[in-house]
Amino acid sequence: MPTVPESVDTFAILHEVFGYTAFRGHQAAIVEHVTQGGDALVLMPTGGGKSLCYQVPAIARHRAGQGVTVVVSPLIALMHDQVGALDEAGVPAAFLNSTLDIAGVQAVERDLLAGRLVLLYAAPERITHPRFLAMLDSLHERGKLSLIAIDEAHCVSQWGHDFREEYLQLDMLAERYAGVPRIALTATADDHTRADIVHRLSLEGAQPFISSFDRPNIRYSIVEKDNARTQLLRFIRDEHDGDAGIVYCQSRKKVEDTADWLRAEGFSALPYHAGLDADVRRLHQDRFLREEGIVMVATVAFGMGIDKPDVRFVAHLDLPKNIEGYYQETGRGGRDGEPADAWMTYGLADVVNQRRMIDESTAGDDFKRLQRAKLDALLAMAESLDCRRVRLLSYFGEDSQPCGNCDNCLHPPARWDATEAARMALSCIYRCHQHSGFGFGAGHLIDVLRGVSTDKTRQRGHEGLSTFGIGKQLGEPQWRGVIRQLIALGHVVSEGEYNTLALADSARAVLKGEVVIELREPREPTPRGRGRTKTSSGTGSASRVPGIVATLDVDGQARFAALKSWRAEVAKEHNLPAYIVFNDATLAQMAAEAPSSLDELAGISGVGTKKLDAYGRDILRVLDNVGF
Known part of the structure; x- marks a missing residue:
């Protein structure tokens, strides 16, 4: 495919069309590489300007007579917003999706074949349809298929957190349209997912462009779950009253119950999950995008491709599956670069439930093993005593220094030597199982440790065990924290339908006193008010820089x-x-x-x-x- 002449100035396009005077980060190198016909794999954080990486080359190549850019996009809302923004900027663009009637589809197809479009957005299901491929074949034969951009490329990966089967068919584009440059873009991909994207999209020869995953404007905070609704209410009222935000919950029922409760508390809250009627989902999404101060309560079905820049907080009431999910979801806050909060509350039940879902899935052993490792990385960050951001960036292979803008940096947690308490808990799990022949849940084990007499401790004969009452000096919240962190560290595992606890192989070293267990003390979050701290990772100190407004x-x-x-x-x-x-x-x-x-x-x-x-x-x- 011919290269674009030097007379097509991409910097001029950036200023003339989008109103910006300079590219950010790797944008300039990516734009130059793709404009001149190179393949690229782009990993760039949410809000980093991924869309410009293909929109500017699309405009440049169209002006050079090389035709239309086809963008594979996973969500209708994303297509609508991108096309609306391009239209406002004076760039001929369109989308093909289920919101169009037959006349609308035909009008877009006429514009496509006539060369009037610079960019066309379509879902992977549309891209791989024989009728659509026939149109692309026609364009390709005439030298008018300029570029193929694959957005949210992590969806192609079997290791990805948001697997989308239709993406798997996109590998045929490489052979079918040889010579047409392709660019795959995603906001998150660890080494496994990155390798999978390259393999499944036949991008072995693509130039990788990997930006920093740091989002310095986002403050990460994780609190121990203790009446989650009260904690969420205090967080929103104290720090984000009137702001747009997203609250993630694991189940559809919890989404609806939480949205109802927030409305009763005076907030403009809407539910969003895959079980809602499609028209209701569309209405709620449109309101979230168009109105100010809406709190969307959602499952992870909501968010990918949402381009709303002024989301000031993302809250998790349940633990995500892995760090990629956490990073992608929290990254929907502060896309405009202004300060935003990523707040999460989690407890023992969250840890047990996530491990159980992995163990009970029908996936193969290799996939389960990888998912456990991904969950362990998230748990390690949640239980960490040091900088959250350092842990998060380290997962993506990026070195950094304490950020000064996460809860652990701003309010260093108290820590205590829990080695003896851990040995007590592990001994209790072992003795109860040895005595009864089966395992027990955390609540019963804590009763035994604290010497609390209940019907169950009496009926099981556990009041006669040597571990009955050995931990009465600690309260129930502390013991729940010990057990939760032992699970997070991998020394205890949950088993079966009733989430009974058992010792992992690594527990032996703890019981022998060969491993020191240092844990964080439970604490209430410190109210921070409406002020914000915004730093670049690596400063090691917090400088007070409020948002531009x-x-x-x-x-x-x-x-x-x-x-x-x-x-x-x-x-x-x-x-x-x-x-x-x-x-x-x-x-x-x-x-x-x-x-x-x-x-x-x-x-x-x-x-x-x-x-x-x-x-x-x-x-x-x-x-x-x-x-x-």
């Missing part, structure tokens, strides 16, 4: 409010989420600099040529009228 003076705040009101009217008129018109960071820069001419307005980041023509005079009028 908070830096505005009184007049700037008034201008920002007026611009938001104007933006809301435009978004409603165009049936778009407000951030697609302009994001908050762009409005805040307008409010801070108060441009008085179109030339000055053109210097604001995010104001491209089309938007300047469409909205420039209206924006200047809004700014001029503030205070009058």
Whole structure:
């Protein structure tokens, strides 16, 4: 395939179309490589600007006469938002999905074959359909299939946390459209998933571009579960009242119950899970994207491809399956670079349930073994005494220094030597099993350790065991923490339908006193108020840098409010989420600099040529009228 002539300036496209004066991180290298016809594998954190990595080359290659870029996209909402944003920027784009009627589909297909589109978004099911492939064949034969972009590429992997079977058929694109450059993009992939993407998409010759996984604007906090609803309520009210956020729950029932409870507490909360009617899901998603201050309570069915930039918090009421899931879900907060919170509460039951689900799955032994290792990595981060971010980045093979912006850095946890307590717990598990011939759950074992007489301890004869009452100096919460952390460390395993506890092989060394067990003491989270700490990983200290909006003076705040009101009217008129018109960071820069001419307005980041023509005079009028 011919290369793009040097006269097609990608930096000029970036400024003219998208209103930015410079690429970030690896963007420039990726854009240059793909524009000139190279294959690429792009790993970039959520909010890092992945879409520009294929949109700018798509525009450049189209201007060079090389046709349309086809984007494999997994979700309808993502397609709608991307096409809406491109339309606002003056780039001919379309999507093919189930929301279109026959006439709409035919209109898009005519534009595609006539070469009027720069980008076309479609789901993998559509891409691999014979009718669609016939159209791509026609374009390819005429030299008008310019680029294939595969978004959310982790879906192709059997090791991926969000496996999507239809992606597996995309490997045929490499052979069928030889010479057409391909770019695969994802926000998260460990070594196993990365290798799987390369193999399954035949990208062995692709140039890898791996950005830092660090999201320094996100503050990670994990608290021990103790009345999770009360903890969540305090977190939202103290720190995020009126903010948009996502609350993740494991089950559909818990999603609906939690959404109902939050509404009763005065929040604008909506449920989202795969069991809801498709129209209800679409309505709730649209409200979340278009309205301010909505809290979406959801299973992991919600979130992938959601482009809302101003999500200020992501809360987990249940433990995710692995670090990739946790990273991807928490990464939906703070896409605009402004401060955001990733808050999670978890307890012993979460650990036991996740291990049980792995053990009871129908997957093969290799897959189960890998999933246990992934869960162990997440548990190690949750129970860690050191920097959360260092643990998180280390999982993705990235070295870093304490961040100064996670709960452990800001409020170092007290730690205690739990070696003796651990030996007591392990001895109790062993003695109860030896006496009765089967295992018991954590609650009963804690009763035995604390010397609490119950019907069960009496009936089982456990009050006569040597371990009965040996741990009465510790309270129930402490013992639950000890057992939870022993499970997290892999010294105790849960078994069977009733989650009974048993000793792992590694428990022998602990019982012999060969292993020191140092654990974190339970604590209540420290209220932090609305202030935020934002640092770059590696500073080792927290410098107080509030979000850009908070830096505005009184007049700037008034201008920002007026611009938001104007933006809301435009978004409603165009049936778009407000951030697609302009994001908050762009409005805040307008409010801070108060441009008085179109030339000055053109210097604001995010104001491209089309938007300047469409909205420039209206924006200047809004700014001029503030205070009058």
